[in-house]
Amino acid sequence: MYKITASEERNEKATEFETKSMLYLMNYYNKSNKIEYFVIDFFNDVSGVNNLATACFDVQSKGIKNITPYSLGYYLVTLFKNYLSEFNFEEFILFIEGVNEKTKNIIGDKNIFNIDDLTDELRFDIMKGLMKSAEEKTYIEDKLKITQQNIEKFLQKVVFVIDTHTKEEYIKDAVQFKSSLIIDDKDLRKIFKEIRDKQSSKKNNNLEGELIESIGCFFNYDKYLSKDDIQQLIINRICFKTAIREINKHSVPRLFVQCLNPVDELIQEELIETCQNDIFRLLYDKNNKNYFWDLFEEIVVKIKNNPAKSVNEIYELIDKNKVQRVHHLSIMSCKYYIALIKERIQ
Numbered sequence: 001m002y003k004i005t006a007s008e009e010r011n012e013k014a015t016e017f018e019t020k021s022m023l024y025l026m027n028y029y030n031k032s033n034k035i036e037y038f039v040i041d042f043f044n045d046v047s048g049v050n051n052l053a054t055a056c057f058d059v060q061s062k063g064i065k066n067i068t069p070y071s072l073g074y075y076l077v078t079l080f081k082n083y084l085s086e087f088n089f090e091e092f093i094l095f096i097e098g099v100n101e102k103t104k105n106i107i108g109d110k111n112i113f114n115i116d117d118l119t120d121e122l123r124f125d126i127m128k129g130l131m132k133s134a135e136e137k138t139y140i141e142d143k144l145k146i147t148q149q150n151i152e153k154f155l156q157k158v159v160f161v162i163d164t165h166t167k168e169e170y171i172k173d174a175v176q177f178k179s180s181l182i183i184d185d186k187d188l189r190k191i192f193k194e195i196r197d198k199q200s201s202k203k204n205n206n207l208e209g210e211l212i213e214s215i216g217c218f219f220n221y222d223k224y225l226s227k228d229d230i231q232q233l234i235i236n237r238i239c240f241k242t243a244i245r246e247i248n249k250h251s252v253p254r255l256f257v258q259c260l261n262p263v264d265e266l267i268q269e270e271l272i273e274t275c276q277n278d279i280f281r282l283l284y285d286k287n288n289k290n291y292f293w294d295l296f297e298e299i300v301v302k303i304k305n306n307p308a309k310s311v312n313e314i315y316e317l318i319d320k321n322k323v324q325r326v327h328h329l330s331i332m333s334c335k336y337y338i339a340l341i342k343e344r345i346q
Contacts, residue, residue: 002085004042004210005139017063019196020163021095022046023170024059026227031057031091039224040202043087043215044078049224053216056089058082063163065098069122072099073129076158077137080130083154084145087215092158099162111162115155127151167192175234175345183238191237195230235300236293239341255311256339259332271332278333279340282326291325296341298322303342311339 022038025048029035035048035057048057062075072094079092099107103122107113115123127148134146165173168188202223218224252272260268282292295318302317309317315335323334 001211001213002043002087003139004207004212005081013063014061015200016167016196017061017095017097017163018045019192019199020165020167020170021059021061021093022199022225023174023195023230024095024161024163024165025057025093026230027170027173028165029057029093035227037218037224037226038199038230039218040199042207042218042221042223043082043089049215049218053214053219054088056082056087056215057091057093058089059093059095061095063097066100067096067098067103068100069103069118069125070129072096072103072160073126073131074133076126076130076154077133077140079158080134080151080154081137081140083157084140084142084150090157092154093161094158095161095163097163099160111164113160115158123155126155130155171195171234175231175238183241187237187241191234194237195233198225198233232297232300235345236296239296239300239344253336253339253343255343256336259311259335259339272336274330275333275336278328278330279337282328282337285326285328288326288328291322295322295326299338299341300345303338303345311335311342314338314342 022040025035025038025046026032029048032048034050034055036051037049037053039047039049039056043056044058045061046059048059049055058079060075060079064071067075075096076092076094079089079094082089083092103118106119106122107117110117115126118126130151131146134140134151135143140146168185171188171191172183202225205222207221207223212218256272256275260271263271282288285292298318299314302314306314306317312335315331315338318334318338323329329337
């Protein structure tokens with residue numbers, strides 16, 4: 001059994017840093033390909049879980065600069081608590097804003113380091129800080145497990161990560177877009193904030209003291225986001241913004257030009273203008289917002305799952321009921337819209 005403990009409210013900076021730690025797991029962590037779910041405020045600040053919920057990658061985040069080795073150890077306590085549990089936590093990550101000068105002098109330009117990269121003096125300070133914190137915390141109920149041997153074994157599974165990425169980079173690197181696509185930093189920061197707010201909303205239901213029998217029990221609670229959820233949100237927002245820009249410029253997607261080959265040249269220009277007007281109305285129809293996103297996500301999924309298929313082939317795959325519900329699209333304007341999105345996704 002595992003008892004959920006130490007759920008806590010966060011200030012804005014701490015919440016933002018937790019979002020960075022989640023996106024670090026998704027974008028840059030060397031085992032990110034194993035992670036399908038991000039469990040929020042359940043096992044820890046963030047925990048990455050594989051698709052079968054048999055392994056967990058645990059993260060404690062501290063958005064604090066100039067952290068001393070003793071404090072590094074002190075902040076490891078929730079990770080240590082999970083190490084002592086019966087669940088399979090494969091690796092433990094302390095995600096931090098920075099370390100003090102003494103530690104910097106030892107690790108040099110490394111932004112990712114482990115206990116073996118440090119001197120005996122610094123390792124001793126970390127162990128001392130962890131020992132102190134573990135003795136204080138009531139959620140480590142079996143104090144007999146707080147031994148030097150257990151701490152040393154635990155520290156071999158700990159990775160220290162210093163945050164080096166901006167909010168804009170975390171969003172851009174979460175999905176693959178055409179390199180020519182221009183995305184405003186302001187828009188990227190808005191997307192980061194939207195993800196942060198979604199993550200924060202998962203903290204609302206307090207499960208303090210709840211007993212669970214396996215890692216997979218997190219599915220029973222609304223305390224997680226999937227990797228697909230996050231990537232889909234980013235793709236939707238970026239493509240939405242760039243689609244508006246392209247329509248405003250009245251440029252024609254190259255992939256849509258291919259769809260015009262069978263059309264009489266005398267009516268091609270008029271058809272293009274009609275398609276652009278249809279999509280412009282679609283993008284700005286606030287009353288049809290939910291159906292718009294349903295269709296958008298349908299198109300993105302079909303493109304991602306069938307990257308080699310043409311615009312015409314993608315059109316045949318999508319659910320036509322979702323096209324009808326948005327009201328504004330004809331067959332050709334829907335293909336125009338597919339072409340707009342497809343040209344932006346690698």
